[in-house]
Amino acid sequence: MATAVEDKPGERQSPLSDAVVVRFAGDSGDGMQLTGGQFTLSSALAGNDFATFPDFPAEIRAPQGTLFGVSAFQINFGSSAIETAGDAPDVLVAMNPAALKTNVPQLKQGGLIIADEGEFNDRNLAKAKYDANPLEDGSLAKWQLLKLNISQLTMDAVKPFGLGNKEALRCKNMWTLGLSLWMFDRDRQPLIDWLNGKFAKDPNLAAANVAALNAGHAYGETAELAGPLKQHHVDPAPVAPGLYRTLTGAEGIALGLVAGAQLAKLPMFFGGYPITPASAILHHLSRLKEYDVTTFQAEDEIAAICSAIGASYGGSLGVTSSSGPGIALKGEAMGLAIMTELPLVIVNSQRGGPSTGLPTKTEQSDLYQAVYGRNGDAPMPVISARSPGDAFECAIEAVRIAVQYMTPVMLLTDGYIANAAEPWAVPDLTSYEDFPVEFLTEVPEGGFKPYGRDEKLARPWVKPGTPGLLHRIGGIEKEVDTGHINYAPANHQAMTDIRKDKIDGIKVPGQVVELGAEGGKLAVVGWGSTFGPIHQAVRRKRAEGKDVSHVHIRHIWPLPANLGELLKSYDKVIVPEMNTGQLKTVLRDQYLVDAKPVNKVSGQPFTIAEIEAAIEEALK
Amino acid sequence: MNEMTTIAKPTTTLKDWETDQEVRWCPGCGDYAILKAVQRTMPEIGTAPENTVFISGIGCSSRFPYYMETYGFHTIHGRAPAFATGLKLANPGLDIWIVTGDGDGLSIGGNHTMHLIRRNLDCQIMLFNNEIYGLTKGQYSPTSRVGTSSPSTPYGSVDRPAQPAAFALGAGARFVARGFDVSKKLPEVLKAAHAHKGAAFIEIFQNCIVYNKDVFEDFAAPKGAEDRQLWLENGEPMLFAKGTKGIALDSEELHLKVVDVVDGDWQSAGVIVHDVTNRSVAHMLVEMRFGEFPMALGVLYDDPRPTFEADVWRQNKAASEGKTADLQGLLKKGQTWTVTEGGPEL
Numbered sequence: 010m011a012t013a014v015e016d017k018p019g020e021r022q023s024p025l026s027d028a029v030v031v032r033f034a035g036d037s038g039d040g041m042q043l044t045g046g047q048f049t050l051s052s053a054l055a056g057n058d059f060a061t062f063p064d065f066p067a068e069i070r071a072p073q074g075t076l077f078g079v080s081a082f083q084i085n086f087g088s089s090a091i092e093t094a095g096d097a098p099d100v101l102v103a104m105n106p107a108a109l110k111t112n113v114p115q116l117k118q119g120g121l122i123i124a125d126e127g128e129f130n131d132r133n134l135a136k137a138k139y140d141a142n143p144l145e146d147g148s149l150a151k152w153q154l155l156k157l158n159i160s161q162l163t164m165d166a167v168k169p170f171g172l173g174n175k176e177a178l179r180c181k182n183m184w185t186l187g188l189s190l191w192m193f194d195r196d197r198q199p200l201i202d203w204l205n206g207k208f209a210k211d212p213n214l215a216a217a218n219v220a221a222l223n224a225g226h227a228y229g230e231t232a233e234l235a236g237p238l239k240q241h242h243v244d245p246a247p248v249a250p251g252l253y254r255t256l257t258g259a260e261g262i263a264l265g266l267v268a269g270a271q272l273a274k275l276p277m278f279f280g281g282y283p284i285t286p287a288s289a290i291l292h293h294l295s296r297l298k299e300y301d302v303t304t305f306q307a308e309d310e311i312a313a314i315c316s317a318i319g320a321s322y323g324g325s326l327g328v329t330s331s332s333g334p335g336i337a338l339k340g341e342a343m344g345l346a347i348m349t350e351l352p353l354v355i356v357n358s359q360r361g362g363p364s365t366g367l368p369t370k371t372e373q374s375d376l377y378q379a380v381y382g383r384n385g386d387a388p389m390p391v392i393s394a395r396s397p398g399d400a401f402e403c404a405i406e407a408v409r410i411a412v413q414y415m416t417p418v419m420l421l422t423d424g425y426i427a428n429a430a431e432p433w434a435v436p437d438l439t440s441y442e443d444f445p446v447e448f449l450t451e452v453p454e455g456g457f458k459p460y461g462r463d464e465k466l467a468r469p470w471v472k473p474g475t476p477g478l479l480h481r482i483g484g485i486e487k488e489v490d491t492g493h494i495n496y497a498p499a500n501h502q503a504m505t506d507i508r509k510d511k512i513d514g515i516k517v518p519g520q521v522v523e524l525g526a527e528g529g530k531l532a533v534v535g536w537g538s539t540f541g542p543i544h545q546a547v548r549r550k551r552a553e554g555k556d557v558s559h560v561h562i563r564h565i566w567p568l569p570a571n572l573g574e575l576l577k578s579y580d581k582v583i584v585p586e587m588n589t590g591q592l593k594t595v596l597r598d599q600y601l602v603d604a605k606p607v608n609k610v611s612g613q614p615f616t617i618a619e620i621e622a623a624i625e626e627a628l629k
Numbered sequence: 630m631n632e633m634t635t636i637a638k639p640t641t642t643l644k645d646w647e648t649d650q651e652v653r654w655c656p657g658c659g660d661y662a663i664l665k666a667v668q669r670t671m672p673e674i675g676t677a678p679e680n681t682v683f684i685s686g687i688g689c690s691s692r693f694p695y696y697m698e699t700y701g702f703h704t705i706h707g708r709a710p711a712f713a714t715g716l717k718l719a720n721p722g723l724d725i726w727i728v729t730g731d732g733d734g735l736s737i738g739g740n741h742t743m744h745l746i747r748r749n750l751d752c753q754i755m756l757f758n759n760e761i762y763g764l765t766k767g768q769y770s771p772t773s774r775v776g777t778s779s780p781s782t783p784y785g786s787v788d789r790p791a792q793p794a795a796f797a798l799g800a801g802a803r804f805v806a807r808g809f810d811v812s813k814k815l816p817e818v819l820k821a822a823h824a825h826k827g828a829a830f831i832e833i834f835q836n837c838i839v840y841n842k843d844v845f846e847d848f849a850a851p852k853g854a855e856d857r858q859l860w861l862e863n864g865e866p867m868l869f870a871k872g873t874k875g876i877a878l879d880s881e882e883l884h885l886k887v888v889d890v891v892d893g894d895w896q897s898a899g900v901i902v903h904d905v906t907n908r909s910v911a912h913m914l915v916e917m918r919f920g921e922f923p924m925a926l927g928v929l930y931d932d933p934r935p936t937f938e939a940d941v942w943r944q945n946k947a948a949s950e951g952k953t954a955d956l957q958g959l960l961k962k963g964q965t966w967t968v969t970e971g972g973p974e975l
Contacts, residue, residue: 054966199964254965264960271956278719299949300956303718303941308744312711315704315741319684319715322702323723327715345705435960473700473716473723476679481648481695483703484687493650494695 028087029243030095031189034112035104037071037080040182045082046430047186047203051195052086053255053432056245059086060541062094062614063428067285067369074128074136079111088244092396092541094429096616100192102185104128104159106137113149121153123188125181127160157228159184166224170217180221187225194242197226249434256433258397258426259289262330262356265404266290267300268438269354270326272405273412274445276301278320279328280313285368286424287332287358310335314342314355321351322482324448324472326408330356332424333375334365340383343417347387347508349482350460350468352411352418354404359423361612370612371425373537374588379419380566380595386505388512390414391565393421395540398433400426403563405441412446414515415467421565423587425538425614446470452477459492466511468492513567520569524548525558528578531627534604536562536592539585539615546620557624562592573600583607583627585620641672648698659810659835660689663757664696667726670816674823681724682716684709686733689764690757690835693728707738710745713752714937721938724823725752731772732762735791739771746800748937749827753819756793756830757810759837760844767840779840794915794929797830798908805915805930809834809849814860814927821928827936848924861914861927863905866895869923875900876922878910885913887922905931 031048035041042063052059062083071078085095097117103109105128113122129144143149144156163184167177183204190197201219208215256264270277279302281291295304303325307313314329321327331339336357346353359375361367375382379391390410394400400422407420449457449469459480460468471478480492488495489503523540524547525532535543540561547559560575562568576582576596582604584593590606597604607623609615646668654660671681681699685691687706694701700723704712709727717725727745734742734756742754761779762768768781772793776785794805804825808818810833822829834845848857859869859876867876868890877888877899888898901910911930917923 050964053964056966056968248968250968250970252961252965252967254961254963264956267959268956271954276719278715280715297959298945299952300954300959303945305714305718305941307711307714308740311708312714312741312744315708315711316715316718318704319702319712319717320719321715322712323716323719325719341705342708349702435965438957438960472720473682474680474720476677479679479698479700481697481701481703483694483701484705485703 027089027244028085028091028095029100029193029241030083030085030098030117031100031102032081032083032098032112032115033102033185034079034081034108035102035182036073036108037066037068037078038073039080039104040179041080041082041104044182044186045084047200048189049084049255049430050203051190051200052084052193053253054199055193055195055243056248057086057088057243058091058246058248058432059084059430060091060094061085061430062425064613065369067367074105074107074133076107076111076137079108081108081112086243088246090246092544093614093617094541096618102189104181104185106133106139106143109143110137110139113152116152118151119153121155122149123155123157123185125159126156127158162224162228163221166221167217170213170220172214172217176214177217180218183218183221184225187222187227188229189225190222191226191229192241197222248432252435253432254435255430256397256401257289257428257430258394258400258422259286259358259428260293261394261397261400261433262290262404262420262422263293263297265401266294266328266354266408267297267302268401268441269405269408270301272441272443272445273326273408274443275324275326275412276303277328278317278325279304279330280307280316280320281305281330282307282310282313282335284310284332284335286360286427287330287335287356289427290330290356290358310338311342314339314353318342318346318349318351318353321346321353322349322473324470326352326354326412328354328356330358332358332360332368333362333378336375336378337382343389344383344385344387345484346417347383347389348484348487350415352415352470354407354411355417355419356404357419357421358427359421361424361610367612369424371423371538371614372587372610372612373421373423373539374591374610375421376536376565376586376588376591376595379421386509388509388566390416390418390512390515390567391421392418392563393537393565394426395537395561395563397426397429397431399540399563401433401436409444410515412470413444413467414465414511415470416512421537423538448472448475449478450475458490460487460490462507466507466514515567517564517567517569520560520562520572520575522575523559523561525551527558527575529558530556530579531581531583531624532558532560532576532579533620533624534560534562534576534582534584534592534596535586536565539587542615542617542620543585545617546624549617549621550624555624555628557628565592565595568595568599573602576600576602576604581605581627583623585609585615585623587615639675639677641678643668643672645678646671646698648696650695652696653692654689655839657838658689659759659837660693660757662810663755663815663833663835664693666815667697667755667819670819670823673816674820676724676823680722681726683726683728684713684716685728686730686738687764688730688733688762689837690728690730691733707733707736708741709733710738710741710750710754714745714748714750717750717752717938718941721751721942727752727754729754729756731756731758731760731770731791731793735793735796736771739796743796743800746797746802746828746830749801749803749934751827751936751938753822753829754831755819755833757833757835758793759835759841760790761837761841763837763840792915793832794830797832798911798915798930802830802930803827803932803934804829804928805911806831806928807834807924807926808832809845809926810836811849812926818927821931825931825933827933848919857919857923859923859925861903861925861929863903863928863931866900866902868895868900877901885917885922905929908932
């Protein structure tokens with residue numbers, strides 16, 4: 010069982026830059042996501058700021074040792090503010106030849122490769138399409154190479170526990186994690202506690218994993234390698250005192266929706282259908298029944314949104330969630346929610362498209378779909394989250410707009426935000442202003458008008474079951490005020506105008522400048538998960554004295570009232586997006602500004618360097 | 630969650646269930662008769678209009694909610710069951726009626742019909758089967774007979790029709806009934822459907838006077854109806870033609886057969902006594918081919934099981950037992966650390 014562990018932080022440490030990027034890469038069965046996740050936790054406990062990037066194949070268990078079966082987890086941690094998962098890794102842990110081959114090109118020159126040479130046999134080299142063993146042929150000369158037979162070392166460490174060969178080798182990731190913990194001067198005890206909890210039903214397996222972890226750590230401590238393996242200590246990042254936790258985007262959305270429903274004093278109904286990368290939201294919410302949350306796994310995407318609209322009609326907060334292809338299927342029902350003016354939150358965790366596209370990779374290419382993608386003149390508010398923590402805030406905002414304006418609202422996030430984790434200062438919920446919904450329960454003065462309107466142009470919300478307010482709604486054009494079927498030309502004009510005016514009139518906060526100043530030579534305008542690389546790139550360029558500012562848009566529709574004037578106050582505007590220029594088009598259309606696109610659609614997030622290059626180019 | 634609405638037993642008349650909206654079906658459409666039958670049935674059921682919701686998809690039948698003085702939701706094509714599911718889960722106290730047609734419920738919405746029945750959501754599904762697309766002007770439908778000539782099948786349809794009642798039973802229905810638009814017995818069928826707790830599927834043959842006129846006349850015409858209609862009554866022998874014929878089981882070939890009944894002695898003719906809970910016989914009844922057999926009408930099968938919404942609410946309640954909805958506590962869940970002036974700690 011677990012032995013007492015006394016690590017002495019601060020001894021034998023080498024100075025290092027204020028941030029380090031480590032990439033764990035292995036076969037999709039090697040447990041790299043788990044290794045990365047636990048290393049993330051240890052970084053949090055060490056007080057580092059961090060950002061992570063899980064990068065895994067769409068196949069659940071791709072054939073072993075193949076190039077397309079490589080699963081990687083990247084973490085950037087440091088003692089200053091971290092906003093991206095880092096450009097080029099400083100350290101690459103490669104568990105087999107395929108992992109090395111697919112990941113080593115990104116490694117910083119002079120960076121460290123830790124390779125499990127036990128896996129570099131002829132068979133695996135052939136699968137990775139290596140003609141010669143790269144660990145032997147000098148092809149890795151521009152990096153520091155550390156070859157360890159991790160497989161054998163792990164087998165030796167877990168020998169006393171009598172595991173089978175396969176089971177024993179599965180402890181490799183813990184050996185690697187142990188070594189990584191030593192390298193970065195991390196406390197092992199939380200990981201040991203976690204392992205004992207995880208394998209509580211099989212104490213022998215828990216002990217074997219702990220032994221592997223300790224062996225990896227001990228290896229670092231005692232090997233006395235003269236070469237690259239030195240212990241580093243990354244100082245804690247200066248952060249505000251308070252309670253912190255790690256938060257993924259999916260968790261941020263789920264918790265924000267629950268918070269939003271509570272602030273609106275409504276039960277929540279979530280209709281979903283499994284789809285990558287949105288399913289995690291359904292999973293999280295399914296466990297929160299005591300928060301008045303009902304989750305429903307529908308028979309398809311259409312039924313998921315229709316059931317949510319049905320629940321909203323019944324007086325619950327209806328929510329549905331999907332990713333691009335599923336959102337496409339929901340389009341007709343969104344139109345009905347617009348026509349019947351019922352509140353609804355639609356979460357789109359964007360992924361690479363079109364069609365099935367790249368299910369596990371990130372992209373921001375559903376902005377057109379969100380803003381324009383319905384039949385008829387069908388305006389709908391669109392909000393985009395920039396990070397996991399921001400997803401919490403955006404979910405609350407989406408709920409608020411939905412119930413106050415009686416409208417469906419789309420909340421955009423993406424695969425990168427959904428899976429990535431960041432440290433999150435747990436907010437104090439009492440600091441949020443509630444917005445309790447008032448259902449109409451009695452005939453108001455002047456009579457009941459199902460499509461009568463308040464000052465926000467919102468119609469009343471009446472729950473079926475309410476005596477005296479019986480009425481019918483539907484997708485056919487409604488008559489002004491009464492809501493009866495009406496095909497008259499003037500009525501359709503009036504209703505179309507009202508629907509547009511209602512959405513245009515939604516009060517959204519004024520656009521702020523994230524970094525820099527109002528007006529100047531260049532604005533870098535972003536939305537969603539590109540926040541990190543844009544922010545860092547602008548910060549670096551400003552540190553070099555460049556006149557560049559960062560503007561990041563949360564409210565995609567309606568846009569903030571001051572945005573047009575703000576954009577016109579810069580000589581140039583560039584818009585980095587993980588698509589072929591969608592926000593750029595909207596900005597050009599709305600404000601006649603000469604916004605220039607900076608596009609990337611590789612399924613990978615922007616690197617800071619790429620944005621820096623775009624800034625340089627724009628300032629030429 | 631919303632409070633469960635308790636259904637009172639109010640006294641209403643047919644008039645209380647009529648809206649002020651002009652009914653806009655073609656003159657002579659079977660929908661008029663069904664509408665009246667429903668409005669006549671509601672006071673007898675003794676439910677309150679405000680606790681009643683009619684939900685429809687798209688098609689001629691789907692205009693139905695506009696004419697019922699209840700809550701009503703005219704949704705999108707084929708999806709009424711999905712809206713009903715969300716609404717019923719949000720408020721199980723509501724009495725939900727789904728109005729659909731052969732195109733809406735079996736073609737574009739077949740998937741949702743199947744899953745609603747499989748889950749056994751407590752509601753009534755009235756499927757108006759007129760074997761044609763009326764609202765889009767006469768194309769053949771999934772229940773049209775082979776050879777149906779229509780604008781989209783000028784040389785006759787070649788695909789075999791779906792059988793709504795067989796489809797419902799195959800999807801796991803616990804209540805299957807049949808009636809037709811102008812039948813005097815339709816209110817009784819509707820009442821039985823309402824009394825059934827769970828998804829109650831009612832196939833209502835409906836005459837489309839414009840595009841598929843009198844397609845059901847072979848069994849629905851008053852003249853000779855006795856010989857062509859088998860009205861099923863629980864606990865009663867399956868007799869028709871004024872008691873001179875009955876339905877028996879060919880126990881060697883395992884199928885139903887028509888037998889002659891002499892002097893009312895149906896027992897010796899082997900006529901089956903209808904047991905609405907007998908699922909095996911129900912499977913044979915829904916498959917009975919008209920022509921060789923009379924048209925089986927009335928309640929073919931009725932054997933309730935726990936409903937979906939009740940199970941969901943039960944599970945939600947059980948999973949919440951002993952837990953408080955402390956969201957601030959939830960935010961702090963998992964592995965957290967506190968940053969103080971001195972640095973982070975667990």
